[in-house]
Amino acid sequence: MAEAAMDDYVQMDEVDWVVFPEGLCSGLVEWKLLHVSPETGAWTAAFRAEKGASIARHIHVGPGEYYMTKGVMQVRGGADEGGATARAPGYGYEACNAQHDYTVFEEDSELYMTFLGPLNFTDDDGNTIALVGWREVSEAWQAAA
Amino acid sequence: MAEAAMDDYVQMDEVDWVVFPEGLCSGLVEWKLLHVSPETGAWTAAFRAEKGASIARHIHVGPGEYYMTKGVMQVRGGADEGGATARAPGYGYEACNAQHDYTVFEEDSELYMTFLGPLNFTDDDGNTIALVGWREVSEAWQAAA
């Protein structure tokens, strides 16, 4: 019989922050990988960003949900341009195919996020530079640890 | 063509805590429903519990992930009995079919949790009392609001 999936627990304050891979962000963004679900390609991470830092252009290949616990993040241009301005404590649902041309942190910020499927980082013309999914984040996390 | 799912944002400190349905817990447990995904039956909520409060016996019909932001929660008997003792800041993955006979908060606590599928609340013999999924939480949330 197929084996059941395993429960897991991470004491987050016993795991060090690691610099998020260059090329995927600008300014200081750090992360902790918390879980990967290889069967569906889901993964979960915490992020910490300095004021002014930003995440490079990407598309969510599947839905993602975040819980902003500190600071301010402008998503999809922010609330003034039809996107969201996430101010802690805030919750956001980024739908399958959500396009994030520019995600910027206006204050020192922290968020927790669950992802189904990879992020598709693209150039300005929409060409894929990197598909970053459960396997790529696992490899990046292990390389840093 | 089928319509894309919608992005969503909730400013969590502008939403009041609501008492979690009686019968599903003991002591004071409050919640905020943040999102439901009717297609797959996923849902997301924040919970706040007083020291000594507990959640009634239930089984996770699909996987669930939590981010403990305050306090201490004993899951599946706690770490001493093969379960998990979640101490903020902590992350937990409760696998599909995880059985939670007794979940107790040892301090005033808060957590954020994503669920795939319903919780199956059972009696001591494992008989279903209530399947609490995206539809039931939506109805409970609307009735309270």
Place this chain on the structure above:
Amino acid sequence: MAEAAMDDYVQMDEVDWVVFPEGLCSGLVEWKLLHVSPETGAWTAAFRAEKGASIARHIHVGPGEYYMTKGVMQVRGGADEGGATARAPGYGYEACNAQHDYTVFEEDSELYMTFLGPLNFTDDDGNTIALVGWREVSEAWQAAA
């Protein structure tokens, strides 16, 4: 690092049909369990039913999709009563929470179906008799094999 899920292949004509568990159907219904995905609780099976056979009252806890390759099946009362009359070759999407009070095969029939989450078999008042998910079907399949 977490292990990737495994590819799998089943040569279906080399697997014998097995009688579907009593109590879940009436008349002769046989099945072949093809796959289970323990992480999300998904599972896949083929079914063969004799004319006049039926499936007991159940609710789809998550979405299910079927491909009818032979015969005729009345779902949710059939097309005349707002449900579907599936006539091979036919495809059906049964949404999360779809309620199937009575599913009857009007001819000798065969179908292939993928499920997310369990089926909730209930009595006439909606009380759960059996939640039949990836684990229960695995156990039933192994007991019969």
Place this chain on the structure above:
Amino acid sequence: MAEAAMDDYVQMDEVDWVVFPEGLCSGLVEWKLLHVSPETGAWTAAFRAEKGASIARHIHVGPGEYYMTKGVMQVRGGADEGGATARAPGYGYEACNAQHDYTVFEEDSELYMTFLGPLNFTDDDGNTIALVGWREVSEAWQAAA
């Protein structure tokens, strides 16, 4: 309250086969799009291929499951090279991240397949040429219909 997903039914023999988009295959491959699930990015289709036809190099971004109802398909090099030789009636589970460098039909063939997430069509160096997901298949299907 969020709206429930809708049930759906397609009488497959009343839908015409359409030529599968050029560039994604070689030889005559036809398809019928049966369903898309925008929330998770899942989709379902039937395919018909002439002997000798093949599918271009691609990676499954999420898991996929197929039911081969006619003919023979060599997947991942076929059974002789560690892949699968799907011979009707056959069932295959292609795991998340499955890499299909060359998929060839050795006889006139038909299959039904469910997909979670897009297919990532790549060049020989693994660079993404096209991510083909629920939205792209919907657009291609509507353009052809």
